[in-house]
Amino acid sequence: MSTNHASTPGITKRDRLEGLKRAWYKFSLNKMSIVGLVIVSLILILGVFQPLIAPYPEHAGAYVNFSAANQPPSSQYILGTDTVGRDILSRIFYAFRGALLMGLGVEAFIIPLGTIVGLIAGYWKEKWFSTALMRVTDIFLAVPPLVLALVVSALMRPTLFNSMMAVSIAWWPMYARMIYGMTSSMRNELFVKSAELLGASKFHILFREILPNCLGQIFTKMTLDMGWVILMGASLSFVGLGEQPPTPALGTMVSDGAKYLPDQWWIAIFPSIAIMVIILGFNFLGDGVKDMLTSEE
């Protein structure tokens, strides 16, 4: 079990560099992790610098050019154009922004929430409020997460922020469960017991003793979940409950394109591939993070 060395005195810059090197070595043992890192970095760069990189940045908005509508992939429009003549490649790049924002926004919301609930419920396992909190997570997990997210977002105005909220409501119990499990098995370990004996505050025990030992798993799950959260966001926009047109969202692009199958197959297929690439990238990256943070032999 590794403890938090970052604040321990006596650790020099060189030691830290050594640690980083070792982490990178573990990460890079599996070639797939590097593939994942490359994919995710590319998505990030393409999304953030869309206006500079995309061949037709203005096509990401309410742009219409009917003379170029429904064109198959060509050297001018690498992935073809949609029904109003917008370049699909440029729109996919822009949609990466929404997808990444979706993933980051949801995780920024649910990880603190899930962590706090899990720590409290796990540390005071035999108390009534622990049982109550865990029953609440059961309730949220009683239907498939996608259904809950659909219900919540259907009842709100369809915006990117609201679909983030919807996905968060469906997703936070999984973090609470995970941290709960780890905390309740850790609370009887020697380092927690000794902190208690030394009179450490509950706050110190939860956040300075137990939490640092959960971070590895949290980071791993976070990376793996990015892909799934983005997929759920895409599923919401697929049924029209996400970001609204003309802003491009991958799910919307797929469902719009599905109407023009098979003749204009490129309208639906390329955004679908984009979704798959995102999931693949975060999956590979997540496996690498797992190797890096949890394999203590």
Add this chain to the structure above:
Amino acid sequence: MKRLIKRLASYILVLFGLSILVFIIGRVLPGDPARQALGPRAPEATVEALKKEMNLDKPIVVQYGLWLKDAVQGDLGNSLLSRRPVTQDIIQYLPATIEIVILAGILMAVGGILLGILATKYSHTWFDGFVRVLSYLGIVAPAFVWAIIFILVFGYSLPILPTTGRLSLGIAPPPTITRMFTADYLLSGNFAGFKDAFMHLILPAISLMLGGMAQAARMTRTTMMDNSDKDYVLANKAYGVSENRTLFKYLLKPSMIPTVSVLAVDIAALFGNAFLVEQLFNYPGLSRYGMQAMLNKDLFAISGVVITLGIIVMVVNIIVDLIVTYLDPRVRLMGGSE
């Protein structure tokens, strides 16, 4: 047995919680369901009357009490969209979804476990690699993408399987017995009808289950490979027990436990993904009904569908619990692990 009853009680408690949750989501979030149902041009008085009919004018606790009182008697309120009792709608649409999910579930479990076993048996060969690539594809491509690919391939290039609806044109629906078309055709002895109804299930079921199958295959392979280092496998080898016998008789059963637990989650997820897939295949099931209800903010229909799904997930969990108890002697003999 005692454990089962305890579990059942806690599940029922969870269902109550779920109904409260759905109710709160429906009432607290902004938007006026009565106005939504009648459209923006309806006169104020009509909207008020509908609000009264739906009890929307009363405090939320009273609303919930009234709803619950009817719900335990099987009355989930009236749908604003179909103008019929929600219970009646659910009875009509649920069997269609159940049909797909049963087929998908069977294919997922059998296919996933079989692929996992074969990948173990032929580990580190081309077949193992093939299964690995297949499972990555299954995990990475969401159900609705598979549905689109299948519609593209089978709907146009290779028209051997139908891609819309429950029945082909000109085929009369079966007499109403279970409302599952395949079962009803079989019960009434109409094999041509059965074939047609079954063909309509194949593509939606396969697009739903590929992800879960891939996960089950990976899970089965991982556990079987882990367990194949254990002493009892070595002992079997030493005694000259054949490889297949070891694989199927001794190795499979203990290796099934994590797979079965994963499958439980995946079967529940089938119902979630059905919301997108039924839409694409234009298949009149509960999920498409639920989707319509959501898009029209049809509160009673939404809560009806969610509660129904909650009950189904509960039943799946109980069945999986029983299977795990059968597979794992530790759970069976020690009266349960928490």
